[in-house]
Amino acid sequence: MTDPAFQKCINPDCGAEFDCGQTLFKCPQCGELLDIRYNWDKIEVPDELREFAKRWANRTRPLDFSGVWRFRELLPFCEDEYKVTIGEGQTILQQNDAVGEYADMQPGCLCLQYEGLNPSGSFKDNGMAAAFSHAKMVGAKSCACASTGNTSASMALYAHSCGLKATVFIGSGRIAFGKLSQGIDYGAQTIQILGDFDDCMRQVQNVCSELGLYLLNSLNPFRLEGQKTIMYRIIEGLGWDVPDWIVVPGGNLGNSSAFGKAFGELKQLGLIERIPRMAIINATGADTLTNLVNNKNLLWNDGRVNQATIAEYYADLTARSFSPHTCASAIEIARPVNLKKCLRSIDICDGVVRAVTDEDICDAKAIIGRYGLGCEPASAATIAGLRHLRAEGVIGRGERVACVLTGHPLKDPNVTVNYHKEKQGQFSNPPVEAPNDFDAIVKLIK
Ligand SMILES: [Zn+2]
Numbered sequence: 267m268t269d270p271a272f273q274k275c276i277n278p279d280c281g282a283e284f285d286c287g288q289t290l291f292k293c294p295q296c297g298e299l300l301d302i303r304y305n306w307d308k309i310e311v312p313d314e315l316r317e318f319a320k321r322w323a324n325r326t327r328p329l330d331f332s333g334v335w336r337f338r339e340l341l342p343f344c345e346d347e348y349k350v351t352i353g354e355g356q357t358i359l360q361q362n363d364a365v366g367e368y369a370d371m372q373p374g375c376l377c378l379q380y381e382g383l384n385p386s387g388s389f390k391d392n393g394m395a396a397a398f399s400h401a402k403m404v405g406a407k408s409c410a411c412a413s414t415g416n417t418s419a420s421m422a423l424y425a426h427s428c429g430l431k432a433t434v435f436i437g438s439g440r441i442a443f444g445k446l447s448q449g450i451d452y453g454a455q456t457i458q459i460l461g462d463f464d465d466c467m468r469q470v471q472n473v474c475s476e477l478g479l480y481l482l483n484s485l486n487p488f489r490l491e492g493q494k495t496i497m498y499r500i501i502e503g504l505g506w507d508v509p510d511w512i513v514v515p516g517g518n519l520g521n522s523s524a525f526g527k528a529f530g531e532l533k534q535l536g537l538i539e540r541i542p543r544m545a546i547i548n549a550t551g552a553d554t555l556t557n558l559v560n561n562k563n564l565l566w567n568d569g570r571v572n573q574a575t576i577a578e579y580y581a582d583l584t585a586r587s588f589s590p591h592t593c594a595s596a597i598e599i600a601r602p603v604n605l606k607k608c609l610r611s612i613d614i615c616d617g618v619v620r621a622v623t624d625e626d627i628c629d630a631k632a633i634i635g636r637y638g639l640g641c642e643p644a645s646a647a648t649i650a651g652l653r654h655l656r657a658e659g660v661i662g663r664g665e666r667v668a669c670v671l672t673g674h675p676l677k678d679p680n681v682t683v684n685y686h687k688e689k690q691g692q693f694s695n696p697p698v699e700a701p702n703d704f705d706a707i708v709k710l711i712k
Pocket of ligand 1: 275276277280281282293294295296297298
């Protein structure tokens, strides 16, 4: 392709290329995932990342205000006239020594990237800004997604700002209340399927191809382009420096896929000198990546991933009627769509994978709530995972770590309330009952 941006199949034995005007989501020739690729010599990219800081001076302009489009030269797949923004990406990187101490990090070494501060309360808005821009570019009228919750909330919000009809597929009873309330409130048609996320994923793909709906799952390569900007903002938050480690929850593996791609491209462009390492954290009740990478030695292998290993693993899941279970509903996924791209990121970032229990997740979440701005359960897997990697000595006490907190604490109030009220963990802070009596109340507070 001679276009500045194009789509390319990640399978090196296929390598089919398509222009960005097409809506595909999977390679029509071999069924593999598609990537957005760039001919960088045809694109004007700033010489230094700190050049992007100048955009702050123009923040009355929506594209310069957006935490995604401020970095538009690094995801240059569409013209400005199609770009969609609702003010996403105004997120912060907070140094948090108290949470760092819990994870056994030296003061000054742990930073938390709060993606819950996005308009719909999760990191998904980064990807939706990019994907809806593509949807507008191709003239889509209607869109759909399968969702554990955050995707549906984000998609519903963006669909309205672009005038698209939105349909959400969710697993019956498998969605956090806060997230379900958002999709409905933002006006999306919500279809609850009797099944889990993986069932919804299969259905939505079939429905989208039958009805010609624009698919907004992380299978959509344009979404991952938007999610790359989370890494640019971490670098920005560190004064345009690169951390030693990125820690990210692993669910459908869109974030880890996007982050590795971001760093690979920045290195290729000479905008960073070194690539940070990446730790991807599963929940033990949804640990496909951990099993495949750590136990079955699955590797990127220059794109020639051992398909038989994956097929055998999934066949075993089917034979056992395995359904993933974790309180971290956002990462309750057994067949991650972006598995192969994630393997590529592990290769690029010399990554490691770990799984943490729901107990560890809830304790870490309570600490992030007490000393930070709070987060949803899946996000807390990062701190729980970091703690494990510190105990193992994989991450050094004085290394600089950025944990990506993907969603807002109000996304899943049930997990929070149950943890504290039912005294489920060592950091539970249950409400105290008091009689309607002044003296008794004063005595309790003293
Ligand atoms: Zn292909």
